[in-house]
Amino acid sequence: MEYKIYRFKSLTSTQDKAKELSKKKLSDAVIVAENQTRGRGRFKRKWSSDKGGLWMSISLKPDDTKNLQYLTFAAAISVVKSIKKIANLKTSIKWPNDIHYKGKKLCGILTEGIFGNENYAIVGIGVNVNQNKFPDEIRDIASSLKMVNKRKINIKKLEENIINNFFNLYNNYYNKNEFKKILKMWKENSDTINKNVIVITRTKKINGKAIGVDDNCNLLLKLKNNKIIKIVEGDINVRY
Ligand code: ATP
Numbered sequence: 001m002e003y004k005i006y007r008f009k010s011l012t013s014t015q016d017k018a019k020e021l022s023k024k025k026l027s028d029a030v031i032v033a034e035n036q037t038r039g040r041g042r043f044k045r046k047w048s049s050d051k052g053g054l055w056m057s058i059s060l061k062p063d064d065t066k067n068l069q070y071l072t073f074a075a076a077i078s079v080v081k082s083i084k085k086i087a088n089l090k091t092s093i094k095w096p097n098d099i100h101y102k103g104k105k106l107c108g109i110l111t112e113g114i115f116g117n118e119n120y121a122i123v124g125i126g127v128n129v130n131q132n133k134f135p136d137e138i139r140d141i142a143s144s145l146k147m148v149n150k151r152k153i154n155i156k157k158l159e160e161n162i163i164n165n166f167f168n169l170y171n172n173y174y175n176k177n178e179f180k181k182i183l184k185m186w187k188e189n190s191d192t193i194n195k196n197v198i199v200i201t202r203t204k205k206i207n208g209k210a211i212g213v214d215d216n217c218n219l220l221l222k223l224k225n226n227k228i229i230k231i232v233e234g235d236i237n238v239r240y
């Protein structure tokens with residue numbers, strides 16, 4: 001599939017730019033910015049986006065917009081594969097949308113849908129690549145490839161590799177409704193399954209063992225009393 005890359009020195013958020021372009025009916029585009037002044041995570045949480053990271057959004061017009069959670073999964077698989085290839089580092093996916101290394105977050109993914117006469121999906125990928133430090137509030141939870149590897153990584157190479165991996169998964173599996181294949185690869189690259197986890201919601205903490213992911217990408221949690229409950233992605237945190 002043909003896609004076009006748009007590069008910017010600075011943007012509020014590559015998600016915003018991708019939305020703007022999709023309003024002009026432009027899709028199959030990749031928006032990359034060297035820095036974002038208002039980068040965001042889920043629920044409008046602040047995403048620290050200084051120069052040195054890879055900040056990009058892929059704008060798509062998928063045939064099927066009922067399964068957007070699989071785009072997040074496909075993006076996560078792509079990032080893990082590319083980090084292995086370009087930085088020779090084995091990272092893992094933490095359900096649903098984080099890539100981490102030794103408990104520190106290296107990458108976050110945010111998929112947003114735009115629904116109207118025509119439907120679009122914007123897959124935002126943020127990778128900490130060459131930053132040397134982070135703001136105080138995330139110093140303990142974030143890391144960059146450079147901080148782990150003690151050497152600089154070529155951001156553009158990483159970007160190209162992720163985009164290639166992503167479009168392969170998108171064309172070969174997502175658009176052919178082969179969601180099971182995406183799920184299988186996701187599981188192979190995730191370290192959440194089989195772990196004892198704590199799920200923190202606004203009102204309570206639930207302890208259990210993550211035993212799998214269902215067809216809608218929800219996490220299946222087995223409680224002490226052997227009951228299995230479904231954890232739906234939302235304003236919750238999973239801790240190992
Ligand atoms: P977690 O499960 O780690 O809390 P999340 O997937 O719930 O993350 P979001 O809800 O999307 O994350 O919010 C983004 C969070 O990521 C922020 O609240 C902040 O803690 C953290 N964060 C912000 N910028 C960065 C960054 N550049 N690298 C790593 N973590 C970041």
Ligand code: BTN
Pocket residue numbers: 012013014015036038039040041042047054055056057097098107108109110124125126127
């Ligand atoms: C998360 O919180 O885990 C998701 C973070 C997603 C960050 C990326 S960086 C590129 C794109 N633009 C944004 O403003 N957010 C996403």
